Amino acid sequence: METPKDVARTAQRSDGFRRTARAGFVVVGIVHIIIGVIAVSIATGGGGDADQDGVMKVIRSTPIGGLLLGGVAAALIALAIWEVAGGLLSASRDDAKRWGRRLKMMGIAAAYLVIAGLALVFAFGGSIESEKTMQTLSTVVLAVPGGTVLLIVLGLSVAGVGVGFFVIGITRGFENTMDVPDGPSHVWIVSLGIVGYLAKGIAIAVTGALFVVAAWTQDPDRAAGLDAALRSITALPLGEPLLWLVGVGLAIYGVFSIVRARFARM
Template sequence: MTNAKSAAHVVQDSTVFRTIARIGYVVLGIVHIVIGVLAISITTGGGQNADQGGAMEQIRQAPLGVFVLWIIALGLAALAIWQIAEAVAERDPDSKRKWGHRIKFIGTAVAYIAIAITALVYALGGRSDSSQSTKSFSAQLMSTPGGVALLILVGLIILAVGIAFVVRGFTRAFEKHLDLPAGTARKGIVAFGVVGYVAKGVAVAVTGVLFVVAALTNDPESAGGIDSALHTLAALPFGPLILWIVGGGLIVYGLFCFARARYARM
């Protein structure tokens, strides 16, 4: 553990590594902006998946797209390592809160690694269908003993993460992790954070609900990722309007990530 903490401090004391990790927030913002645009395109019959895979495909098709994908993979990998270092170096004197923070940091790192791997796959010329992978995972899990209960648990965890995003947005809890400037700039960044966190939370929460529905109806086809969640929102009454709001919110979250790259406490 002492060696792990020493390694974590080396990472945190490295100016170069900190800079690369901040770039991770920038590329995270780019990915969310593209997903937001793809979400809005669903209302007009857009055929691209509105998820990480769809975003990577759009980026790959852009000028210098493959180069950008490599930057995304590198930046998010660095950001994931930074989160792991934060987990190892966590100093909260309260044991329960300390482990709560560590779980959050590790969970965030896993999410960043997953997006980085997707970017790497597309940079190397491959493809990824997250919705189909999710459905296959759900089918395999449901075929195992106790699989239905496990799938419900997965759905409830994802739902809880989505709710946590919404709560973090409304309570502006993200502010304590930022060194924000005073005045109008602060108000603007906070407003972007509130809107962005709530919109992302709604999309993630619906994804969790789809897992629970798939388990309760014994239909793995009901499960899916962010793309399936957004299509579910589109099918609701006033769905296109809801999707415009959520898609716009994801774009705002992406812009918030740009500010986070500059003002995050690292």
């Protein structure tokens, strides 16, 4: 009987599976480019839904939207399995580091699976509003004993993920997961990564902050996902130019993810 590690090794040795997983990075890139474009549109007075469900609506509106969404789901599921396999096969002798790496990669895989599930829902004609989902989650959490504390912890955890992206951008930690060639291409690929990670870190941190605000004010409507987080930036001094920069940064993160499909260590 095969163990989970045996299955993980089999997956990592499959060229076809590896190519499908790399396609997952391309999908992640396209999603972020569309979100970034929508965010820039909002910053310049336009409309749109700068969230994953907004992206799915854009893809579904194309002539072969259902087929494309099926491909999106398949690539992201493969990428999620690849992340889980990497966690299971972590070779660190330090138990704390090994389990920390596993938990990190499980979390990344879960994020990919959420987007994959969303793609499948839209592919089959369904619809999910991220804003309402986040508000419902906040309402449920606030209704349980200690819910305010739980929602604050959730918000701080999400914000912590955002800070993590910010730190990775500053320290260029993403280079440890890639085989980037030396020369001029190294400079611009690293530059894309720095800008992209910083922008994504800001977006996620603001999303987490909204959960904390929802808990503090006892108003679950304040926690409304990425779209609301990006729109809330416009309330800051010089908010519209700042949102424009974050939107461009998210699009750059998308471009970096597409490049990463070529140079990621797999």
